[in-house]
Amino acid sequence: MPKIKVHERALAHLSRGLYRSPASALRELVSNAWDANATTVEINTNYPNFFQLSVRDNGDGFSREEFERMMKGGIGNSTKRIDHRHLKFDRPLIGRLGIGMLGIAQICGSFEVRSQPKTGTGFRAKVHLYDGAKSKWDDANSGLLHDATSEVEGGESVPDKIIDIGTYDVWDLDETMSQGTRILTSDVTPTFTQAFQISLKLPNYKNVPLDWKRAVTKVLNSAASLQLLGDYWRLLWELAASCPVPYLAEDALPRGLVREKNEELTKHNFSLIVDGRNLFKPVFLKQNPGGYTVHRFERSTLRVYASHGDDVEAPKSIFRQTSSGRAASCRRCRRAPECAESTFRKRRYKS
Incomplete structure (x- = not known):
């Protein structure tokens, strides 16, 4: 069976826990549907058993060729952030790095994809993810890691790595299906099932x-x-x-x-339905006895500094920009941030 190849920089988001909760993984599938001009996304969790999970949308769908291109190394090779498509309903692109489909790997070992584009023949595919592959991603001797190049903005190619994370089978769609994409898994991890049943x-x-x-x-x-x-x-x-x-x-x-x-x-013009519930932003403070503020908070930026380098296990000292524009002294040596023993990395955090 053909192997699923993912560029290392995209897979890093999975290993760092970008989709560390089921909602995070499902949100990326919702984002894919949004970018495909869907007006409705339906998620079914198989409540109250949670043995299956399905996501269906009525978007543009995609072809077998597009799917195979993505599986053969297209995931993470170029980001959606430099995609200049114009979506319907004046929407911005919101999908990240083209790896939304693999986000569901956090809660299952395999899944099925069916998609019917607006024109042409649809396809169905079965995706199998390697069990325990995450522990081998950084092992050069595992046979899963390969040299490759990655395309960045402007068309430039830079050295990269490709990692095999599973296999897939794909066939032409042999049934009538309305336009859109459906993802279904019956291989939900026991951890997910048990946690939700217990809840x-x-x-x-x-x-x-x-x-x-x-x-x-x-x-x-x-x-x-x-x-x-x-x-x-x-x-x-x-x-x-x-x-x-x-x-x-x-x-x-x-x-x-x-x-x-x-x-x-x-x-x-976008709606999300989960287990029959049409979801909206879960905010309704009108007549809420808990209280609220009627003043809008403006976005602010805070500069934060970390000291003493990366090779020291001691807690990093934090410096906050004061009203005078100068940073406070180091909490370890009580000196200014330019102390000779410290290496500072400036970061910007948005609140």
Whole structure:
């Protein structure tokens, strides 16, 4: 069977835990659907058993040739950030590095893809991911690591590595399917299944209303914490908060603070349905007894410095820019940041 080849710089996002939660992995599939001009994405978690997982969209779909090109080394070879396509409904591109499809690898060992493009023949494929391959990604003797080149902005090619992470089978679609893409897995990891099944038995768990507004206003707004409600509630909340769906209402925040943003999101004509629930941003502070501020927080930037180099195991000292524009002294040697023994790496953190 053909091997799935992924460029090292893209795979690094997987190994660093970019998709460390089920919602993070599913969000990238939602982003792919958005970039494919889908107006609806439906996710089914097989609640309350969680033995299967499916994601279906009504987007543009893609061809067998495009899929095979991606599997043979196209993942991570060029980023969507330099993609100049113009999407429908005045949408921006939001997918990351073309690896959204492999994000689901965090919660399954294999999955099936079916896609029907607007024109031409669709395809179906079975993707098998190597078990325990992550521990071998950095091992030059594993046989999974190969020299390659990667394309960067401007068309320049730079040295890179390609890693084999699995195999795939692909066939022409032999059934009638509406335009779009469907991803299905029945090989969900036991950790995912058990965690979600257990979350339904927690003492503070409450059934999730099909009406998402009711779920937010009657349950989430009165819960002591999201953690106490369990993993299933967390999955729904994270997807609703991070995906480009509208707010529950234009007055979800007082004084019309989200009215303009909500109009923009509504204009993009995109909906996300999870287990029959049409999700919206899980924010509704109107008449919320918990209190809120009516002042908008402006984006701010803080400069942070770390000292004493990377070869020292001691905690790194942090320097904060003061109102005078000068950095405070090193917490270890009590000297200014330019102390001779320290190597500083300037980083910028956005709040």
